[in-house]
Amino acid sequence: MISVEGLSKSFQVAKRSKGLGQAFKALFVREHTTVQAIQNISFSIPQGEIVGYIGPNGAGKSTTIKMLSGILVPDSGSCSIMGYTPWKERTAYVKHIGVVFGQRSQLWWDVPVIDSFELLKDIYRIPAASYRATCDLLIEALDLQGILHTPVRQLSLGQRMRCEIAASLLHSPDILFLDEPTIGLDAVSKIAVRQFIQTINKERGVTVILTTHDMNDIEALASRILLIGKGSLLYDGRLGELRARFGTHKTITVDYRETNRPIAIPGVTLLSRTPGRAVLSVDMERARISSVIGELSEQVDLLDVAIEAQSIEEVIVRLYKEHQI
Numbered sequence: 012m013i014s015v016e017g018l019s020k021s022f023q024v025a026k027r028s029k030g031l032g033q034a035f036k037a038l039f040v041r042e043h044t045t046v047q048a049i050q051n052i053s054f055s056i057p058q059g060e061i062v063g064y065i066g067p068n069g070a071g072k073s074t075t076i077k078m079l080s081g082i083l084v085p086d087s088g089s090c091s092i093m094g095y096t097p098w099k100e101r102t103a104y105v106k107h108i109g110v111v112f113g114q115r116s117q118l119w120w121d122v123p124v125i126d127s128f129e130l131l132k133d134i135y136r137i138p139a140a141s142y143r144a145t146c147d148l149l150i151e152a153l154d155l156q157g158i159l160h161t162p163v164r165q166l167s168l169g170q171r172m173r174c175e176i177a178a179s180l181l182h183s184p185d186i187l188f189l190d191e192p193t194i195g196l197d198a199v200s201k202i203a204v205r206q207f208i209q210t211i212n213k214e215r216g217v218t219v220i221l222t223t224h225d226m227n228d229i230e231a232l233a234s235r236i237l238l239i240g241k242g243s244l245l246y247d248g249r250l251g252e253l254r255a256r257f258g259t260h261k262t263i264t265v266d267y268r269e270t271n272r273p274i275a276i277p278g279v280t281l282l283s284r285t286p287g288r289a290v291l292s293v294d295m296e297r298a299r300i301s302s303v304i305g306e307l308s309e310q311v312d313l314l315d316v317a318i319e320a321q322s323i324e325e326v327i328v329r330l331y332k333e334h335q336i
C-alpha cells in the first residue's frame with residue numbers, strides 16, 4: 012500500500028553569525044548551511060498495519076510524515092501510496108488519507124467544532140448520507156456530544172485532540188498519519204484515543220502510521236516499528252523481535268524479614284537494598300527466574316516477590332544507545 016524508496020530531504024538554513032559586524036554583513040550576504048533532515052529512507056507498509064515511527068528529537072519523523080502526506084516535496088527518491096505520488100497528485104490523494112499533527116490544528120479556531128466538521132464535509136465533498144453516518148459514529152466513539160457546539164479555542168487540549176482525530180476521519184480515509192496524537196493528554200484520554208485507533212484499524216482496516224515519544228502508545232498499538240535517527244532508517248522490525256534482542260533482563264523486587272545476610276546469586280545484580288526490600292536485576296542469559304527465586308528463599312525469609320520484564324522504554328533506550336543516537 013505504501014512504498015518509499017530512497018527518500019531524501021534537506022533544508023537550507025540561514026547561518027547566524029556572532030557580533031554586530033557580522034550581523035550587518037548578513038544584511039547583504041546571507042550564508043546558508045544545509046540540514047540533511049532525511050537521508051535515503053526506504054520501507055514499505057502493507058494495508059491494515061499499524062506502524063510506530065520513532066526516533067529522538069530532530070530525527071526527521073515529522074519531515075517524513077509531511078512528505079508522505081504530500082505537504083513537502085523530497086529532494087530525491089520516490090514514494091507511491093495507493094498508486095499516488097503524494098506531492099504530485101495531492102488533490103486526488105488527500106481523499107484517501109487523514110492527518111493529525113498533535114501540535115497543530117486542522118480545525119477553525121473561532122467556530123464551533125460541528126461547523127468545522129461541516130466545512131470539511133464540503134471540502135472533501137462527502138455525500139450527505141455517509142457524512143451523517145460517519146459523523147454520528149465518531150461523535151459516539153470519541154464522546155464529542157457535549158463539546159460539538161463549543162468554539163475550538165475554548166476546548167482543552169484533550170478535547171481538541173479528540174475532535175482533531177474525528178476531523179481526520181470524516182471522509183473515511185484508508186490511511187491515517189498521526190504525529191504525536193497523545194501529546195499532552197491525560198491518562199484517561201490517552202487510553203480512549205489508543206482504543207479508538209485500534210478499533211478503526213480492526214473494524215475498517217485503516218492503515219496507521221504513528222509518530223510518538225510515548226512508548227506506551229507504541230506498546231499498545233504498533234506491532235512493527237521503524238526507528239529513525241539522524242535522518243536514516245536504523246531499524247525496521249517487529250516489537251517482539253526487539254524485545255527478544257534487547258530485553259535481556261528482568262527486575263525482581265523482593266520483600267523479606269530483615270536480615271544482614273548478603274544476597275549473592277550468580278547472574279543477578281543487586282540494584283538497591285533498603286531494610287526488608289531488595290531490587291535485583293536478573294540476566295536472563297545467565298540465570299532462570301525460578302532458580303533465582305529458589306536461591307533467594309534459601310538466603311532470606313521471603314515475604315513477597317514481584318517480577319517485571321524490561322519496559323519497552325528501556326528496550327528503546329538500549330536501541331538508541333546501540334545506534335549512538
Ligand SMILES: Nc1ncnc2c1ncn2[C@@H]1O[C@H](COP(=O)(O)OP(=O)(O)OP(=O)(O)O)[C@@H](O)[C@H]1O
Nearest residue numbers: 022024046048066067068069070071072073074075
Ligand atoms: N522547515 C524547516 N526548515 C529548516 N530545518 C528544518 C525544517 N523542518 C525540519 N527541519 C530540521 O530537520 C531535522 C528533522 O526535523 P523533524 O521535525 O522532521 O524531526 P522530528 O523527528 O519530527 O523531531 P521531534 O521529535 O523533535 O518532533 C531537524 O534538524 C530540524 O531542525
